[in-house]
Amino acid sequence: MQKPFDVFVLEAPDALAVHWGWALALGVAIGVLGILAIIRATAATKIAVGFLGILLITSAAAILLFSVSVAGLWSDFFVHVLWGVLVGVVGVILLTRPMLSAEALTLMIAFYFLISGFSTIGYAFSAHLDGLWVYLLQGGVDLLLGLLLLTGWPFTGDWAIGTFVGIDLLFKSWSIIALALGLRAISEGPLF
Known part of the structure; x- marks a missing residue:
C-alpha cells in the first residue's frame, strides 16, 4: 500500500534534478570561498570570530528578552539576566578584540584535539x-x-x-558538487 507522502518522495529528485546547475554553482562558490579563506587565513579568522561575536550578542539580546517573560519568578529572572549579560560581554569581547579572542579559542581547540586524540586512542585499545x-x-x-x-x-x-x-568550506563544496552531478545524472537519465 502506498503511503500519502511516497508520491512526494518519488517526485522530489526529479524536481531538484532540473535545478542541478544552481547546486553546482553553489558548490563552486563555496569552494572559492574556502580557497580564499585558506589563502587569507588571518582575515578569515577575524571574520569567523567577529561572526561568532555577533551571534553571541544576538543570543544575549534574546536571553534578556526571555528574562522579561519569567519576571514573576525573581530567582529565574536574575539568573537569566546574569546569563544574558555574560553572553553579551563575551560577544562584545569577540567582536572588539578578534585576534586576542582567536588566540584564546585556538588554545581551547588545541586542548580539545589533544583530549580527543588521547580519548580515541584509549577507546580503541580498551574496546578491542x-x-x-x-x-x-x-x-x-x-x-x-x-x-x-x-x-x-x-x-x-x-x-x-x-x-x-x-x-x-572545501569539503562542503565537494559534497555539494557531488550532489549536483548526481542530480544532473537524474535529470539527463541513464548514461548508458
Whole structure:
C-alpha cells in the first residue's frame, strides 16, 4: 500500500534534478570561498570570530528578552539576566578584540584535539574493536593537530580558525558538487 507522502518522495529528485546547475554553482562558490579563506587565513579568522561575536550578542539580546517573560519568578529572572549579560560581554569581547579572542579559542581547540586524540586512542585499545587502525589514525591525527596548534601558540591563533573554516568550506563544496552531478545524472537519465 502506498503511503500519502511516497508520491512526494518519488517526485522530489526529479524536481531538484532540473535545478542541478544552481547546486553546482553553489558548490563552486563555496569552494572559492574556502580557497580564499585558506589563502587569507588571518582575515578569515577575524571574520569567523567577529561572526561568532555577533551571534553571541544576538543570543544575549534574546536571553534578556526571555528574562522579561519569567519576571514573576525573581530567582529565574536574575539568573537569566546574569546569563544574558555574560553572553553579551563575551560577544562584545569577540567582536572588539578578534585576534586576542582567536588566540584564546585556538588554545581551547588545541586542548580539545589533544583530549580527543588521547580519548580515541584509549577507546580503541580498551574496546578491542575491528578496524582498530581507523580509531588509531583518527586519534593520531587529533593529537598531531593539537600539538601543532599548541607548540605554535599564540601565533597559531592568527591563522588556525580561518584555515579550519576554509578546509571545512572545501569539503562542503565537494559534497555539494557531488550532489549536483548526481542530480544532473537524474535529470539527463541513464548514461548508458
